[in-house]
Structure formats: C-alpha cells, structure tokens
Amino acid sequence: MSDTLLEVENLRTVFHTDKETIHAVDGVSFDVQRGETVGLVGESGSGKSVTARSVLGLVEEPGVIEEGSIEFCGDELVGGNWDEHRGDIAIVFQDPMNSLNPVYTVGNQIKEALRIHQGLRGQAATDAAIELLEDVGIPDAARRVSEYPHQFSGGMRQRAVIAIALACDPDLLVCDEPTTALDVTIQAQILELLDELQREEDLGVLFITHDMGVIEETTDRVNVMYAGEFVESAPVEELFDDPKHPYTKGLLASIPGRTAGGDRLPTIEGEVPTSTSEPTECRFAPRCPHAFDACDEVHPERIAVGDPDADHETACLLYDDEFEESPPEDGVVADGGETA
C-alpha cells in the first residue's frame, strides 16, 4: 500500500447563493502521507474549514464541489463515494459542546461507531468503549461511559470526541480547530493527546487552525490559505525560518514573542475578502505591504522558492522574475506599514 493517504488536486468548492457564487475553496492541492501531520492555516473566512468539509464529503446545498479530485488511498471520493470510506477519515470539530449529541450517553455514541466499524455489540462494545475512554485519558471511564455529554467538562468532551473518532479506526484524522474552544492549559493536553495517538496509530492528520503557534508545534508541513487559495506551502521548519509570502510573514509576525523589540503585536489590517469571481489580481493585494503595480493585474501562480530540496512554493509576484519588484530583504516584516 502506498503511503499517500489523501491526495487533493485542484479542489474547487463553491456556494451558490441568490445573488452570487462564492468561491470558498479555489483550486487547492495537497496531500497527506501516513504518519504525517499537514497543517492548514489561515484567518477565519479563508476557506480552511470548507476544505476540511470537502475532504469529508460534508459540503451541502447550496455548496458544491465544482472541480478537482479528492483521492483517498487511491480511490476517488468526489462524486459521492464517501460512504465506502466512512470511518477511514474521522474528524474532531472545534466545539466539543456541539459535536456530541446531547440526548445520548457518551458511551452510546462511541458504541455506535464501534458497531459500525468493528462489529462490536453488547458487553464487548461497552468494554471497548471504556477502554477507548481510558486511552484518551478520561478518568473513571467505567462510570463516565454511561453519562451524558452535559455532565462532561469541555476538555473531557473533546477527549470523548477523539474517542469516537478512534472508535472508527481511522487512517486519517481531520482536526478542525480542535483546541480553539478550550482553555489554554487544556489545549496543550489535547494537543499532546493527539500527538501521542497519531504516533501510536500511525495516523495521517490534517490539522486546521488559525494559530501559528499550534502549527509550529504539531505539523510537519504547512499550507497557508488565503481567500480560498494556498498562498504558500512548505515544510514547517522551512516556513518558519524562511517565509516568503507577505501574508505568511504577517501571520508569523503576529505570534507573540516573535517580533523583535516591539511591544505591540503587528496585525494584518483588513479582512479576508470573499471571492466571487475568477481572480485577475492578487487577492491579498489590498492588504499587502509590498503590493506593486502588477499585483492588481496579474494573478500570481505558485512557484518554487527557497531551499530547492524543501518543496517550498508560494504564490507571490515578488518572486516571479517576470516582474520588476524584488523581494524584501529581511525575513520578518517589521517595517511598520501594517502595524496598527
């Protein structure tokens, strides 16, 4: 079996509303290997959650996957073939409050997955559920298994959700901002747990977050997403050492502790635009501190940059030889142009 679990090619997911068509995901490509953690990072509205939902086949009216392919272990999923791989791809949502059905016990919901994917029933299922709860670090699992979600704390609920995901015996785990809704201390515990489980089960993980700090800790490869497109992809060290795209630089600069000297955090002004049409310009141009004339007229293609061995790509005209302007010298954007 090949080591590539997931291969996404030129994925386009659009939403048709009364007035316009929103290109939420506009031609992204990436893959996830077994045992690898791939990060998707971007602000809210950048299309990262829609990417996750597309991979899981959860896009519903008025949204539709318009183009591209999603292959899981070599099988094409687009076109409604998710059912055959249900359970192979599991998900952990952002808000553990909403991802557990409030009217059933936690055990019931784990057992449901166990029944479907491992054929366990009755006492065997209960035992397995308790074991899973123990695996994800829930104390007193034997009692907890028959409790309802509202009796769990936030962090415990997220652990329970992870237990459900594990019960499916997945190959790929999609984590959609799994720690955002949690307290900082609990965030760390959950991240640790995920990391541990990934190593034990040799899972592929698609990790979605807006938090660069989390990305640095957890992922192997990073895709930076902006307005439905990947503006930069690189292995995590390469990206943090040598960011190329001005947006990536902005994101990195806004991590606390990274900006040298300044006591204010630089933030990127403005917000992610909604893409409603084919791009003829760089979508980041209105916010970009380095934008030059060509940026309003040419849509940047992804080009290889940085360390030739690192598989580092970015979509910025600064690195395109056809255009005049040259890239800024220093790695960190600190020219104050975008500080508040």
Next chain:
Amino acid sequence: MSVNGSRVADAFTDGRTALWALVGLFLFLLEAGAVLNFVVSLTIDGLLAIPGVDAVGFLTAVENAVREIPTLLSRETIPNQGYFDGSGYEGTFLGLSPAMAWAFRATLVYLYAFAAFGWGVWGYRIYRREYRAADWTPRDDVFDRFRGHKWGIFGLVIVFMFVTMAVFAPALGPTTVDQNMRNSYGHEIDYWDSDSGSVETILVGDANLDSLSQGNDQNVEPWTYDDYGRFHPFGTMQDGSDLFTFLVVGSRISLVIGVLSVALSASIAATLALTSAYYKGRVDLSMVLVSDAVMAMPQLLLLIMLTTVLRESWINEVYSGGFLLALIFAFTGWTYMWRSIRGPALQISEREWIDAARSFGQRPTTIMRKHMLPYVTGYLLIYGSMTLGGAIISIAGLSYLGLGVAPPTPEWGRAVNLGQDYVRTGSWHISLIPGILITLVVTGFNALGDGIRDAIDPQSDSAGGETAGAGGGA
C-alpha cells in the same frame, strides 16, 4: 418628526420637500371630510360611552357639518346606487352600471390608500436623507432588512389592505349599514320594474325581504344584482342585507378591538415585565405566580366568563360592547406577552448601565422607562402583531357564540354564525367569505410579525421558539 422652526422654513425652500408637502396637502384635501368624519364619529362614540354625558347634541351638529365637506372618495361623489330607467342608469357615477361604479370607487379608495402610504415612505426617505443629523442609525438596517423580507412585505400588504378597509368602511360598501340594516324601513330606493316598465319606489326593508339568501330557491350570490337592481359584491345575507357592507363595517370593530386590546395588554405586560426585571426576587416570583394562575384559566373560557358576568354593567354599552371586550382581552392576554418579554427584560436589567444609573440615584421608574423600555419595544411589536391575529380570531369566535359585540353591530364571526345553516345550500357564501377573510387577515398579521422579528433580530431563527404566532385557538 421634531423639526424645529428654522429647519421647517429651510425645508420649504428646498424643492423636493416642498413638493412632498404639496402632494401631502393634496392627498389630505381629497379626503379631508372623511378624516374629520372619522375623528368626530370616534369622539362621539367615545363620549356616548361615558355615562351621564349629554353634550352629544353639539357634536352631532359638528358631525353633520363635517359630512358636508366634499370628499373625493365618498359615496356622494362616486355614487353607485342608482336604478335602470329602461334606457340607462340614473343616479350612478357617469351612468355606469352600479357594479362598475362601485368597483371604480373601491379601486380609487385602494389607490388612494396606497398613494398615502407611499407618500409616508417618501417623506421618511427625504427626512432620512436630508434632515436627520445621523447618516445612519441602527433603525435603518431594520427597515432595509424588512424591505428584503418578502413574507413580511406580504403580511404588511394584507394588513394594510385590512386597515384601509376598516378606515374607509363607509365609502367601500355598496350601501350603508344605516340604510341597509339598522334602519332599513326608514329608507327608500327607486328601482326599475320590468313588468310594468317603469321606475318604482320601495322601502329598503321590503326590498331586503325579496333578496334573502336562504338556500337554493332564494339566493343572491356574490357579484350579482338582486331584483331591485342593487349590486352585491359578496351576495346578500340570510336576511337580505348586503354581505359586503356588513363585512366592511365589521372589519372596523375587529380592528379597533384588536388594536385596543393588544395595546392595553402590551402596556400591562411591559410595565409588569420591567418591574419584575428591575426588582427581581420576590416581586418577580409573585408575578410569575399571578400570570401562571391567569394562564391556568383557558383564555377563551375566561373571556366567556367575564363577558357573562359583566354583560349588564355600563361599560358594556360602550362601542357595542367592544370596549369591554378589549379590556377583558387585555386582562386575560397580557400574560402571554409578559412571558415573552420577561426574558429580554431580565437580560437588560443585568447590564452595567442599569447599575450605573442606579448608583447615581436615578429613580426606578425613570430607569425602567429610559434605560430598559427601549430594548423591549421591539419584542412588544413582534408579539403585538402576532397577538392581534389571535385577538381577531377570538373576537370572531365570541360573536359566533353570540357573546361579545352586541348584535346590530356587524361582526365577522356573527356572519359565520348567521350563514351556518345555509353552508350546504346555494347560500354558502355567507359563512365562507368571512372565514376566508379572517384567515387571510390573521395570516397577514402573523407574516408581518415574522417580518418584523427577522428585521429587528436577524439572529433569531426564522420560525421558532415561543413566538409561534397566533394560532386559531378559538
């Protein structure tokens, strides 16, 4: 609109505003008589209500004088009651057939009403663009959202047409209540007798006797003439009077009672909700208790009980018992509204500015009025609109049972009752039409309530929760 003096002066030098004012004046002059008439007759009704007041003679004189003012949309200007004299119509507008003359007048009335409405919106736009200090207020968003709410607009149109019907009731009917029902033996009409080939005169009461709708062999269907050349858009009733006139006038009492009762219960509910939200604790608890107790008595039964008990008291004389009905409605209905706004009121009372106001010694009533009330008025509007539909159904239900609005005064529910025996005969229209009208109006009020809610609070789910609207409980 509180525009001060100098700004008013400015306003008229500006062309658009002047044009707006001129159009307004023109619209008013067309109907000045009717407006005054409406006001005066309401005052008289009101005064008659107060026992021992006998100053009505003077007011009646005023009323008569007001009647003399020519108005465009009156039955005098566009008469539809005439007769066929063998070669053409006499006495109708431009010699049109009575049906056409009536339809013409009704169309004009509605055109006028919509024009007046449009004028109001236009005025608001001018104000918003040119006179208001702020470029934008949150209320603008509310209006814009409502404009995009098709269902709400539909409700507004229905409600507006209903209100127009009530306001222009005397001008809309092909005949009047006085001539056709109350005092039918005091009026005469001319008609064309085709047997003798001449124009004859007959008492309206006698004519009615020949135009009964009581089944298959005796029936005046909707949109037909009776034997005396009178046109009946909705046919006649079982006693030969005109159904359309009955219903149009009936809409007035439904609307007045409905609005009055909802306004009363809204003010009771608002007062109590604010009080209980402000003081919380024991005050709140006791109000929960009282409202639960009132709610434990089904509203319709409570209505029946109270109307029975109060049937002989003097308030029952007021407005054919309508005023009493409104009072009873308010007394029994505030609980539902109170329930709905108590939550929001409690939330607001937790806000810091309330504590702040309290800390610098503001009086509780002022705090409630100035700092809390504005935040619940939106809810009052929503529930008000939805309760109105329910009130209209209940009023109709009571008069169907023979309670509530006293008999000579037309009321929709009574029409349903009167026609009940003939539903399976050719005279099905007597019951059917008022029922359809009630359904339409109630749907309209519910839709309007939905629209207002979505406009005020776009986050609220579009159909849910406790704001389920007025059901046909009665």
Next chain:
Amino acid sequence: MAIPVIWLGTSMTWYIIFMGPIDPATRLLSEGQVRNPAAYEAAQTQLGLNQPPLQHYVDWLSSLIVFDLGRTWLLYQGSSVNALIMDFLPRTLWLGFWSVLIAIFIGVPLGFYAGMRSNTVADYVASMGGIVWRAMPNFWLGIMLLAVLGSSQAIFGFSWEAIGPNLTSGISGNPDLSYMAGNPIAFFTNPNATLQAIKKVAPAAIVLGSASMGNEMRIGRTAVLEVKNQDYVELAKVKGVSDRALVYKHILRNALVPLVPIITSEAFLLIGGSVLVESVFGINGIGYLFFQAAIQGDLPLVGTLMYVFILMIVGINLIQDVLYTLIDPRVGLEGE
C-alpha cells in the same frame, strides 16, 4: 408551584363570580321569583351568600377541594354537578385525546418532512399549508368541514358516511362511549364501537387540533433544520452512520425536544377551543356545558367548571415536566 397556582386561579374565579357586578342569586331566579323575597332569600342562603364574603369564600373553596360540587340551579336543574361532570367530561377527553393525537401524527411528521427537504416545492407547499391552516378560525373550519363531509358524495365521489364504520346518528354529535363505562378494556375488546366513536369525533378532533397541527409543523420544521446542521449530526455522518439511522436516531430525537412544550401548551388551546368546537359539532362535552352555564346564568356552575379546567391545565403542565425529563437528559427532575 402547582398548588398556589390552583389556589390563586380559583380565588380569582370566586371573586369574578361572587364579587362581580352581578348577583348570582338574581340570575338564578326567574323574573317572578326575584320579586318574591322569600325565594330570593332561599337562593341566597343556598348559595351561602348571606354569609360574610370571607366565610363564603372559605366554604366555597373547601367544598371544591373535597369535590363536593353541589347541585346545578338552571342547567339540568337540580342534578348533581359531580354526576354531570362525570357524564360530560369523558366526551371532551375523548375529543381532546384524538385531537392531540391527530395533530401530532400529522403535524410533526409533516414538519419533519418539510425540514428534511427544506427549500423544495414539497417544503413550500407544506409550510404554506401549515401557515394558512393555523390561521383558520376553528369554528369556521368546523362548519366548512361538516359541509364538505355532508356533501362528500358530490365533491369526492364517495360518501364519508359510507366509508369505515357505520354512523347511526349523522356525521356529527356525541360519540357513543357508553360501551366503555366501567370497563376501559372495552376500548380494545370492542374495536367496532371504538372505531365508531373515533369516526364520530374525528372531524371535530381535526378541527380542534388544527392550530396545534400548524404550530407543531412549523416548530418541527425549524427544529429539524437546526439539528440538521449541528456538528454532532455531521460527526455521526463521518462515523459512517447510515442515512436512515442518522435521521431517526440523531435528527428526529433531538428535534422532538422543542416540540414538548409546544404540544402541551397546545392543550391550553384545546381546552379553550373545545367550547367552540363542541358547539359546532353538537358534542355534549364539558366545554359546551360551560358555555351553556354561562349563557343561562348558572354562575355557580361556571365557577365550579372553571375549577375543573384549572386542575386539568395544571395537570397537563406536570405531565409536560415529566415528558421533558424523558426526552431531554439535560433536564433533571430536580429542576423545579
């Protein structure tokens, strides 16, 4: 909370009836008797109105508590109120039971259906129908339904009377429940009589339930729409739960939660509406009895019946709380 509510509601009733502008004693007597001081005196004494108000209040209340409801004055003159209620109540309960049931079994599935297929033609038709259906006044709907059923031969080509069980005494009127007297099992053992009684009451039940049906539809639809987009439904889908199980286990069960208070609060409407519906359909139920008592001026009976209604409504509220805890584990019994 239940006890104080009953007490307060009953006290208000007492105040309205006995302290109101009408002297109940006069209303009970005919013109001639009013002028006869002896008869008037007798009526006053019978009602206990010659006592001081407080004493009367206490007496009245305590006799209600022990269900010593006395005798009627005008309506079915002199019969025991207890017996009267026992005679009339079952018909209302029968009517109410079926109207709740019909409303639930038509309204909820329709609403769920519309919610599952939101923004399709079927959804629009169902939603619109529900809205209009809800806005129709019961009494009018009843009249129309009777007319349509009465002429069903001409309209639909078959006769309502001919399908199903035979109705001996017309399409409306009292359902015959006597076969169950003292033997509720007969509901099952005598299906023919049961069906007859159901058919007799069905049109009235549909009308009485119309408003509830519309409400339940609407709430059901919203609930499904809301639940459908919850993360836990998507999580279940990702888990590989089949579409069927997804709908039945994860969506519908949760969508039921907001319906509970609706269904029970409809009971208020039902009890109020029963007056009108029973009048239209000629059913001698307790609502009709109340209406007759009010019309004819038997005020003491009105008060007693109001007490019965209050008890019923408070009872329904208690049932609602129990239902809630059954459906939604988040609500513990300890909460009030």
